[in-house]
Amino acid sequence: MRIKIRRTFLTLCLVILAFLLQGCWDVKDIDNRLLVTAIGIEQAPDNKIRIWTRFPIPQSPQSSSSGPGKDFFTTNQLGNTVVEAFDSLRLKLPKYLDMSGTRTIFLDQRLAEKGFLPYLEFTIRDRMLPLDTVVALVSGDMEPIFTKPNPSGELSGVYTKLFFERYAGGTAQKNMVPLWGLFSGYFNPLEENLVPLLISDPVTLFKLKGNAFFQGDRMIGMLTPEETLIYEIVTNQMTPFEIETAQEMNVKILESEATIHTRMKNNKPVIRIQAKLTMTLMDSAHGITIKPDKLEASINRLLENRAVKIFEQTQKKKSDIFKLGNHFRGKVPASQFNRWPELYQHATIEFKLDSRLKNTGLQLMRKPFINPPKEG
Amino acid sequence: MKQAAANPQISMPQYFILQIMVFGAISFYLYPYFIINATNQSYWIPILIWMMLGLLGAWLFSRMMALHQGMDAFAITKQELGWPGMILFILPMMWFIWRSMIIMIRAHTEIISMTILHTTPQWCLNGVILISVFLAMGGLVPIVRTAGVFLLVSLPLSFALTLLGLSDIHLYLGKPWIHTNGDFITSSKFYASSCIWLGYLYYAACGKYTKKPDKLWKPYMIAAICFLPLIAGSVYLPVLTFSAEMSRNLTLPYISKMDSVNHYWLVVENLTAVFISTSMLYLILVLSLMLHCFVIALKAMIPSWNEKLLYLLIGAVTYASTFFITSWNGIEKSVEWDSPFRLYLMFLFPLAVIIKSFMAERMKSRS
Structure with missing residues (x-):
């Protein structure tokens, strides 16, 4: 009898331990998340920042049977800093803002000329974004890039990365720079960054204008x-x-x-x-x-x-x-x-x-x- | 037959497996930070210096264990040095094991919090110690068998992650390759980097499970050599990818390296999660080994205490103590502060017991 109780007790303990093993807490289903795929950080009047975010809208064959719907939506938000703008954006969104799947960050050329650090530091200080997120500068207005549909389909925002990917659409001239590469170029005193500079295009959303070179965190020229x-x-x-x-x-x-x-x-x-x-x-x-x-x-x-x-x-x-x-x-x-x-x-x-x-x-x-x- | 069941033997390959698990549990989180910050020159030199010193320590420890075959290190110390030896060596060893357990749990849970489970509370994550308590309660043989199973999963994954980490590296970032001015000698981080080479101390409770305690340094050596590419990878992969300057600015250089791996063909997007899962296997196993060691040490001092209760008690105390380390900075500082203590146990502990035994024998032969 005693052995039986002991075995039951041990089994119970093991079951409880199995619950601990998975470590899940405060669960947020995929349905409750808004997955950001592309972020834009743009200069706004009065020394403010405007952030752009693009979210894909998942569509099942049943839901899209009535016809092709919009497969993304875009938001923008003003703020004094990037983090503050994201905080304000959260007040508007119906679901959890999840940036862990971000493919690309677009930074305004004017901000890069001032120095990218104040606008991108949050990305490595808080682990909100993947380190392999692609970074690109944008010359001119960001609105068309974020509001127009991609002609080749949304592809959950992957197209912004495929544009640079050597196995996909990229050529050597596009010079893909991941987030970690940008910071490596900044911290390493023996090298500087060369970051792609894009410009909006009426058909393909954006195209390559050149590659911006830096000194420290400031853009100082273009190839x-x-x-x-x-x-x-x-x-x-x-x-x-x-x-x-x-x-x-x-x-x-x-x-x-x-x-x-x-x-x-x-x-x-x-x-x-x-x-x-x-x-x-x-x-x-x-x-x-x-x-x-x-x-x-x-x-x-x-x-x-x-x-x-x-x-x-x-x-x-x-x-x-x-x-x-x-x-x-x-x-x-x-x-x-x-x-x-x-x-x-x-x-x-x-x-x-x-x-x-x-x-x-x-x-x-x-x-x-x-x-x-x-x-x- | 009955005797064999009462005293099951642990083979040398099993000791090798245990040691690999120890290396896996300690090598990836703080070690790259210590080495990268210890020197501006060739990083492999401080790595190899401590490896050699570790081998020396393991050899000394084996010699000590061979003094009385069939006895654990604590019983040998008690026999050779009596109560002064227990106070001088066993108590510090217990203190050290206990602190190491707390630091390891906190380091791993902090990494998990920083990377994949941002909202899971610390009290839940620290609960990993409970799994180790249950494993340790089974004794050393179940720990060793579990190590074998865990190793089958974790070691191939660790090697695969290191191989994947070879992407985006530039050899020129590791220059100078064969030059050092010995700048690391004055750095406290160099001494802190000895933390991964003390695994042989956890053989302390293994005396009665081996017939050849004098050969215990061999599985340690083979494990050290086999694990060396992974240890070197944990230091060099971030340096050759991000540069030493950026790596010094990262809290977890190796984990950031895992984060940065991106291939068009790679199905697994979150390599960090894979890395952390393997780390947890190493951690659970090594915590149980340390707990076992701790309880055997305590039993050497107070043999009458109930072993099972001791495991539960030590597990509960360790769990409660993890809450006293509140930040990552605290974890780094703790490992640095432990350096003199660690070196004392790695080298002075076995050396003192061997010398005392040698002197006692000489006096005996004279008389």
Whole structure:
């Protein structure tokens, strides 16, 4: 009898412990949540902030049988700070504001020029947003981006991320920056941020305008999408989708590999960048006759000249977006890391490109030059 | 046959499993913070220094356990050093185990609060100790068997998470790779980072379960070597992803690293939740091992007390004590303050018992 009571007691204890194991508390069903997929932080008059939030509306086949309904809704809210604006927004919403599924944060270019920290610090201080949320700047009005439907469907807001995703819609020029990457660039004194800058588009909601470069948390300039290619080559982030035009021909860069050699000479950094590009010919339009080595040389010249211009531009503004300072870890004492922007400004940078045409399409498999003149 | 049932043996692979669980429970939460903040140079150097010292400590501890085969460390201390030894070593050991349990529970529950269960109250999360109390009440053999089962789940997941963490890393962020100026020697965080290498102390209650106590350092060594990639990963993955400068600004660098992993093809979006679930398996097991150790130590001092009641009592006291640590800062400081105490137990405790035994034998042979 005693053993039976003991066993019952132990079983009861185990059942109670099993309840403890799952740790659930204060449960909020998915039905009681409003999942934010995209957040916009925009400058408003009187030094105020306007936040935009976009929520997908889940639709079952039954509920949408009466016809296609709106698959999202948008709210906006004014506030003195971002956190205050979110607090005010909660007063309007019928359900719990859940930001744990946020895909993208859009920040107004004007705020980025003042410094992004006061507007985005909440994202890493309180773990409200995932660290892999994509960050992008927006030039101009945010309203169309948040209020118009996405032509390819809402996809629970994933489209804002897919736009940058290399496996999906992204190209190297779009330079996807996650939230953690933005803060890494801010905290690390040996590099600066390069963040995509978008502008609203009447058909596709938004398009790439360029990539903004920073010093600390302030935006201080912009690279065009073409100029961004140099950044991708130097940082070895090139994806095989880019098309570069030289001699009115289109080539696709298949692979890129940059080797960086660094040293200190007379207290000045000397940086040698040797990049190798492997390409294929996409289109030899206009029937121009050109030999592959000449095409390679012209691409080398084009990209090297472009690189010189960008290095000058970023050095002048002390913004090491190429993360070259990291190659001086161990060569410059850690106590001197904060001096890196000045050191970068006076650094000697050599950029050499060695491009190779891997193949030129079926046409040139037979002849050693492109678009051979027709015989006879 | 009856004797074998009364004294079941724990094999060396099982000791290895126990040690892996200890490493898993201690390595991921504060350790990266300590190492990253201890030095600006090569991080692997302070990691390996403590690993070597840990191996030395484990060897000393095995030598001590081999002094009287079939006895636990507390009984050996009592026999060799008497009551002074108990006051000098067993009491501090009990104090240390108790504090470690509180810190580990609080650290893990704080992590859970910060990451996945924001609204679950601390009193509920701290209740994890109850599961360990029940496991510990079964004795060391059930703990070891449970460790085997838990290991099958947690270790492959830990390795998988480390492999996934290899995304988005840049080797240049870890420079200088082979240079140090020894700056960590003056950092209290370097000494605090010894916290993960003391797992062999929890072999203290294992004496009667092994026929070769002098070989106990071997499973420790193999576990340390096997777990080293994960330990190095907990430090290097955040550094190579975020840079050392940002990692120093993060409360939980390794967990933030898990948060940052994003792949288009990855089905599991919340890797942090997977990581925390595996951590809880390590934690539950190690807490039960520590509780067992604590009760055996207490029984060495007061043998007449009822063992089952002691487990419940210690569990209740530990649970109540967790409420005294109110912040993450308190957890960090507690581990740092414990450093002298920890080193005293890791090295001086086995060394003193061995020396005393050696001297007693020499005196005996002279007389």
